[in-house]
Amino acid sequence: MEALYLLIPVSLILGAIALGLFLYAGRKGQFDDIEGPKYRMLDDDEDDK
């Protein structure tokens, strides 16, 4: 059971990294339009202008 003393902090660090990435993406506006992309995908004549 002593392994827990190491594993729990490791799991918390990994979790904190994931949380950090999520917050970073949120602040960058990744979740501002969660409806649009599914329709945009179907527009075949879209050029990257």
Next chain:
Amino acid sequence: MTTKTTSKKCAHCLLDVKENSAIKIEQDGEILYFCCHGCMSVYGLIHESGLDSFYIRRSDWKEGGVDSARVSDELFEEDLTEAEGECSIDVVLSGVRCSSCIWLVENFFRKDENVSYVRVNYATHKARVRWKKGAMTLGSVLEKFRSLGYPPMPVNKGGRNSVLEEERKDYFYRFSIGSFFAMNVMLYTFAMYAGYFQGMDEGMKRFFKILSWVLATPVMFYSGYPFIINSFKSVRNRVLNMDVLVFLGSFSSYLYSISAVFSDREVYFDTTCMIITLILLGRFIETGAKLRHSGAVTRLLSYQPQTVRVIHDFDAAAYAEGRLEAVLVPVKSVKTDDFLEVLPGSSVPADGTVVYGESEIDESMLTGESSPVFKTEGADVFAGTANLNGSIVIKCVQAGSGTVLSRIVKAVEEAQAEKAPIQNLADSIVGWFVPTIITIAAATFGWWYFRTGSGLEGLMNAVSVLVIACPCALGLATPLAVMIATTKTASIGALVRSGEVMETLSRINCWCFDKTGTITKGEMKVADVHDFGSNRTLTLAASVERYSSHLISKAVTDYYEGEFLAADNFREIPGNGVEADINGKRIRAGKLKFIAEHADVTTEMRELHDYFSAKGHTVAAVSEDNEPLGFILLSDSVRDEAAHTLKGLISNGCKILILTGDSRKAADKLIDTLGVKGIECMAEVTPFEKAEMIRKLKSEGYRVAMVGDGINDAPALTEADAGIAMGKGTDIAIESADAVLMRSDLSVILKLNKTAKKTFAVIKENLFWAFSYNFIAVPLAVTGKIHPIFSAAFMAVSSLIVVFNSMRINSKG
């Protein structure tokens, strides 16, 4: 008239239009119908740009006409940014209905080589456009949006409330960080629960306790920060609200648990975390619902033009010859004695006297009078009224804050400032719940101290009462119900600004209605045609009047269902009528005085005319050369669903009062037409008297709702416990109302009332279930028998009950 005209769908907006009144164009051998010129020009533009596939791809398109809201360009200027030789602007588009609208806007702009970037957000309808500096003006970019039928709104006004949006973002980050830590704390807490049943190594148990402490700290102080601040504020204001209870519960359990880490007691860090994150979730949902609906309400507003046309050194003769040019100036700089030019279709910018020209002015928003008033030189006009058909010059008598309009706006603002915020049920329960819990905690301390003689034992049990006191489900009880309810009311056609309105609406027992535009349609409809024998009155009149945009002409053209005859040499004489040649004969339609100048009107005809007028009709006379043909009788018709709605409200035991600025005669006629017993009616009241009346009813103990649409109703809408505006109403009415009917359909009020009652019932049940946890847990805490595992189980159960109970609002019935 029983023949039914075939109804067609507008090729652009899919609105049903009558074949007669539709605009027809032929394209590639196919006839296309349009409801209005706006739709036709948008269709033409899309077709020219080769974007026809828009009409094929719009599968999720919702019906609706082209929006006409127009915001003056200078309001956008503060949103314009310039960088690296490029200009960029963010706007909110109104009228976006489906994903193909997004496609259309983006592709339309992409075709322009000056535009370097265009993106429309589907969720928020916010568009960002970047273009080469100097290649286009801001005005031309905005005009492009308008020409497509998506009038832009400035981001700060276009239905986004930036304060609420910031608040929601803040709650979101606090909630997501809080829930991350809370979930980890729950994980270790569960391990400790398992340890409670199976036994656990002392060192490991201490390790878990310290871990929970570390993880609960950011939840308490970062996520819980709003509660800490708010509860200090509310204690200073001597009002106990929910934040105090949340802070009390979470912070006492946090402190208790820290002391427990160092003694051999159980820790309650999970309670700290769960209370804060669940209540944050509730707040997040609440602001989301508020944002969505208050945003939609703001989008209904059209914002008056901010510039006026001023003529310097006005001289009637010089003006008539076209030697004087009007200058555009901001409305704020208009002074008394300035000469202002008011073009047809625009609104009067200031109170004044007409000095040149004549026109009909629609004053319904001020007086409630539905038919337009003819104004010629010397007549007074008022700011905010609409100039319908003639160009006039007015001499300004009162500008800015002195106008009748400004005085009404001021009355609205004063009433808003005085209106006490509605205390919602949850807060008022908390108001007595907190003192009760503190008393119980004190009693617990006293009892344990008396029994065991140990101060520490007493203190620990007393604190555990506080720890147990705050129910997590409390945070969800109201927001969840309100969110589901507002979504439901939006689907039946009513936008509700905030959750408190639901509570107020459910308890209304007196409904006040405005007459014109609310109970009645606020527009002229042909009531009857009185023919002198030729049977051609309507056909001839409609064939001439279809060239005019006058309200009466429109009503006649709409009513007529046959084929139009060819007419030429059309002329419109403002304030009198219209004339045109049909089959070589001069057809005239308009006031009897105007007809009598050309035709032989007999005394019987005049008497008949006066008889119809006395009955409340507007009479349009029709003549062919010198022979009078007949009368067309028009009146403002009562909404079809009005009687049914009023009956429904009366059967709910509500008092009904109609407040109108119209004459007593018109009011009596309305009561007659409605045919519903038990309606009271007050006629000839000013906007201020309307508000006064509502104040009086409130002081008599009634809970009053006001339904109206005009500027003249705005003070009353604010004064009432619940103000409901018609969606087609004026800006000020919509802004002062608590709820807005999207469709001009009174029967929505019945449904809204029903939903509000149901929502309020569900909120009450939710609060009961949220507090039910206390009925079990607090006695356990008092006796010192509570263990974290019980409190966690009760909390979970009461939260789940609240969630499922809230779902019931959406069910039928």
